Amino acid sequence: MPEVTIMSRITRVLKDRTKALWLLCLLLAVDSAWGEPQxxxxxxxxxxxxxxxxxxxxxxxxxxxxxxxxxxxxxxxxxxxxxxxxxxxxxxxxxxxxxxxxxxxxxxxxxxxxxxxxxxxERAFFSLDHKVDSFTQAKERFRKVGVGLGSAQEEILRTEGFRDDQIYPLAIGDNPAQLLLMGRIDAWFNGVPESRYIWPKVSKRKLLMSSVGSTAxxxxxxxxxxxxxxxxxxxxxxxxxxxxxxxxxxxxxxxx
Missing domain, CATH: 3.40.190.10 (Periplasmic binding protein-like II)
Structure with missing residues (x-):
């Protein structure tokens, strides 16, 4: 058999195998993409x-x-x-x-x-000494109101006209219930379920809740x-x- 013919067949076989391997890799990639959730x-x-x-x-x-x-x-x-x-x-x-x-x-x-x-x-004001019924009363009564930093509560108070020095942003690690007990804040404006869940784990004192001030x-x-x-x-x-x-x-x- 002429050498040229042998080389041609070898080249064709190698090309066919390369195509087969490429196709196999493509199929595996597609199968992997389909099989694994995003x-x-x-x-x-x-x-x-x-x-x-x-x-x-x-x-x-x-x-x-x-x-x-x-x-x-x-x-x-x-x-x-x-x-x-x-x-x-x-x-x-x-x-x-x-x-x-x-x-x-x-x-x-x-x-x-x-x-x-x-x-x-639902959101409301929580305090130990004074129960309020509106944002207006809260602005007049509370010197410092605790709210989560970057929370909806913080934005709601600013929209309602609370001064910067009245808003006490609580960073991660701050415990609003403890701050309330220590007198560091006068009130805590927060979601009702969260506040009611946290308070009994911190104190047996009666926690006063205002009327619901905001719902979202x-x-x-x-x-x-x-x-x-x-x-x-x-x-x-x-x-x-x-x-x-x-x-x-x-x-x-x-x-x-």
Whole structure:
């Protein structure tokens, strides 16, 4: 057999094998992409019973609903913990990042993509000595009001005309209940479920609660630039959990 013919056959075989290997790699890559769920980041904070960062029962009412919805929609969740003000800025500026629980208030409306409401949140003033019935009374009565740094509560007080020196932003690590007991703050403006959950673990003193001053739904939200498919998938998943009664059951785990 001529040498040229042998070399031609060897070259053709090598080319065929190269094509086969390339095709096999492509198929494996496609199969891997189809087989592995997309990972999405979920940013939460430690705000019991709404969200927990370290609790054997789970991630709290809103946290568990968010995680179950993400999983149900076919995604894998990766939970992140950042100071709340920084977490909001980070999620807002990125793409396809999730955050919960986030109150839908005017100052945030255009910064996020609002996927689905999970539960309503009532807010009130909590104090030891004086019960107030309005924001006006609170402004006149309380010298310092504790609120979470970067929280909806802080923005609500500023919108209601509270002075900067009246607002005491609480950073991570600050315990508002302890600050109230020590007299460092005169009142605590916060979500009703969270305050009622925390207080009995800190003191047996009677905690006075004002009339509800603000109500805003808590949402699972996404970055301002967020995939339409991700939004739709998660919105459908949350609504399915609601219809099945799963959200109510999760609520009863943490607030029986």
């Amino acid at each position: 990972v999405v980041e979920l940013h939460i904070l430690d705000a019991p019973p709404l969200t927990f960062t370290n609790d054997p029962r789970g991630h709290g009412i809103v946290g568990d609903v968010a995680v179950k919805a993400i999983t149900r929609a076919g995604y894998t969740v990766k939970i992140h913990l950042l100071p709340w003000a920084r977490a909001q800025k980070h999620v807002s500026e990125e793409h396809d990042f999730l955050i919960a629980p986030l109150s839908r208030i005017p100052g945030r409306e255009t910064r996020f993509t609002w996927i689905s409401s999970i539960m309503p949140m 739904d808590l949402y699972l939200a996404c970055s301002r630039q967020c995939s339409a498919k991700l939004v739709e998938d998660l919105r459908e998943a949350v609504e399915a959990l609601r219809k099945e009664g799963a959200i109510e059951r999760i609520h009863d785990v943490y607030l029986p």
